[in-house]
Amino acid sequence: MTTSTCTATATIPIKKQAETSQHCSACSLHELCLSKGLDKVDMMQLDMIIGRRRKVAKGEPLFRVNDPLTKLYAIRLGHFKTHKVTPAGEEQIVGFQMAGELLGWDAIGSDRHHCDATALEDSEVCEIPFTKLETLLGQLPVLMHRFHRLMSQEITREQGVMLLLGNMRAEQRMAVFLTNLSARYAARGYSSTQFQLRMSREDIGTYLGLTIESISRLFSRFKKMGLVKIDNRQLQLLDPVRLKAMAAGSVACD
Amino acid sequence: MTTSTCTATATIPIKKQAETSQHCSACSLHELCLSKGLDKVDMMQLDMIIGRRRKVAKGEPLFRVNDPLTKLYAIRLGHFKTHKVTPAGEEQIVGFQMAGELLGWDAIGSDRHHCDATALEDSEVCEIPFTKLETLLGQLPVLMHRFHRLMSQEITREQGVMLLLGNMRAEQRMAVFLTNLSARYAARGYSSTQFQLRMSREDIGTYLGLTIESISRLFSRFKKMGLVKIDNRQLQLLDPVRLKAMAAGSVACD
DNA sequence: CGTTCTTTTGATGATGCTCAACTGGGGTGG
C-alpha cells in the first residue's frame, strides 16, 4: 500500500514553498517563532500557508497606520520599530522587534493597522496571510495555543512598558531597556554583554519617553559609572549585575 | 426522524447553565462581549462552557500576580482595575475595565497572571474556562475571530496608553482619560457627559503616571476652566468638545 | 461625634525639557 494521496497533498505545496521561502523546520529561529513546539506534520502545514519572504530596506515601512490587515509578519532577519503618532504629531515608539518576533498584532482588532512598523536595518520577514492562518489555527490546536501565547506575551510586554513609562526615573528606564535587549540577544544565542544598538539615540528617547539629550547624558553617566562601554552604537555591558539592580529599582542614582 | 441527539447534547448543559448563570443571548452586554456576532447555535455552545457567575466585592482581587491561568473573565457588572507592581514596590495601573470587557489576557502567555485585577466596586463576572474556550475556538471560526479581535484591541489600547504616558503632559493625559471614559459609557448606553468615577484620585494618578496631588490640581483647574463639574466622584463634562480638543493636543494649556 | 481616610491647597525643589552651541564621522564634490 502506497501513501500516494498523502505525499501528493504534501509535496506539491512544499515544492512551491521551496521556490519562494525556506521551511520553518529549517529556520534557526523556530524555537522563538510561531512554529515553536509544532511537530513535523503541523509545521509542514504552517509552511504551506506562509507566503513569500519579503525584504525591507533600512528605514522603509513594513506597514503603516490604516493599512488593511492581510498578513502578519515574522522577522527572519533584522530589526524593526513599531511606532504611533499623536494627533499633535508627536511620536511614540511602542516596541523594538528582533528576529523571531511577530509583527502586526495591532491590526487584528479592526482589520487595519494602528501603528507603523519600520525597518531599523535591512531586514527580512516571512509573510503569514492572516485569514489562512486563522483557518489553520482551527485545525491545529497546538498552533492555536502557540499563537495565543505570543499574542498574550505582547500584551504583557506592553504592560511592562507602561510600568516603565508611568513609574520609573530616566536612569531606571535606561537600565531596563539595556537589560531587556541583553536578555533578548542572549535568548538568540548572541552575547548578552556586547551588541550593537540598531536604533538611534532619538529612537531610544522616543521609546523611553525622554529626549535625545537625556539619552545622551544617560549614556555618558553610565560610562562614568563604569556600567557600560559605548563606542557609537557598539555597546558593552561592563557591570550587568549592577545594571539589573538599577533596572529593578534597588540601586540609588548618582 | 427526530433530532434527539441534537437536543440531548444541547439541552443538558443548558439546563445546568440555567442554575448558575444566565445566557449570553439574554445578556444586555452581548454586543460588546465575546459573544458579539455569534448566531444562536454558536452562542449556545459558548453558554455551555461558561462557568458560574462570580461576585467580587469592592476592593477584592479577581486574580493576582502569579495565579495560574484557569479562566478568563467577562465583566457582567461593575468595574475593575488591573495593576502591576515594580520590584521597588511602586504601582502602575495598566487599565480600568468595565462591563462587557474581558480580563485575564495577560496570563495566556505563561499560564500565570502578570498583573492583579481588583474590583473597584461590588462586581460580577462570568468565568470562562480557558482550556474549554480554546477547544471551542477550534470549532467555531466566528468565535475564534471575535476572540482574536478582542485580544488585538487590548494590544492597541495599551499602545494608546504608552503614547499617553510617553508623550503627553499632565493636562492632556487627563483629557484623554476623561474622554475615553465618556466614549465607553456612551457605548454602553449611558450618558457620555455625566457619570460617576469609580476609582479614587490615587488610582487615576497611578494610571496616568501622576501623583494624587497633581490629579487634584488638574480637577480644580478643569473646573475653573469650565470644562467639568465635579462633586466628589460625580462628574459632568460641561465642554466635551474642548475636552476632546485638549485630548487631541490641539489646545494650549493654561 | 470622634476617628480615619481621602481630597484639596500651598510652598519648595528636583528631574528632565528646551534652546543653543559644539564635536565628530561619513559622504560628496571641487
Place this chain on the structure above:
DNA sequence: CCACCCCAGTTGAGCATCATCAAAAGAACG
C-alpha cells in the same frame, strides 16, 4: 586629497512641569 557639508550625537545653561513635603479641610464609618 582636501574642503565642505550634513547628520547624529554630545555638552552646557536656564527653566518648566510636576513631585515632594506639609497641613488643613471634607467625607465616610463605626
